[in-house]
Amino acid sequence: AQHQYQFNVKMTCSGCSGAVTRALSKAEGIESYEVNLEKQEVTVNTDQTYEYVHEKIAKTGKEVSLSVFRSHSSTTLMTIDR
Numbered sequence: 075a076q077h078q079y080q081f082n083v084k085m086t087c088s089g090c091s092g093a094v095t096r097a098l099s100k101a102e103g104i105e106s107y108e109v110n111l112e113k114q115e116v117t118v119n120t121d122q123t124y125e126y127v128h129e130k131i132a133k134t135g136k137e138v139s140l141s142v143f144r145s146h147s148s149t150t151l152m153t154i155d156r
Contacts, residue, residue: 076105078144079127081116084137085109093134101130 085091091111098107103122110116118127124143131138 076119076121076145077124079118079120079124080142080144081118081128081131082139082141083109083114083116083131084139085111085114087111090134090136094131094136097130097134098127101127 083090083094085094088111091109094116095107095109098104098109098116098118101122103120104127105119105121107116107118107120116131120127124141128138128141
């Protein structure tokens with residue numbers, strides 16, 4: 075099933091967003107992603123689990139907070155605060 079996850083990631087410069095971009099580009103099962111430095115948001119379309127994607131972003135050392143999960147197989151909208 076295809077999922078969309080939206081993470082709030084604390085990024086202060088293009089180096090920060092670049093680190094997140096590199097981490098996601100190397101991750102398996104990521105169909106597409108958007109890293110928005112201005113909004114400090116990362117949106118990921120993938121068939122991977124939330125935990126997998128969260129871990130990949132967290133490994134960059136960036137603070138990952140409130141996120142939104144959308145499953146394209148249903149109309150579920152779930153907010154996760156970690």
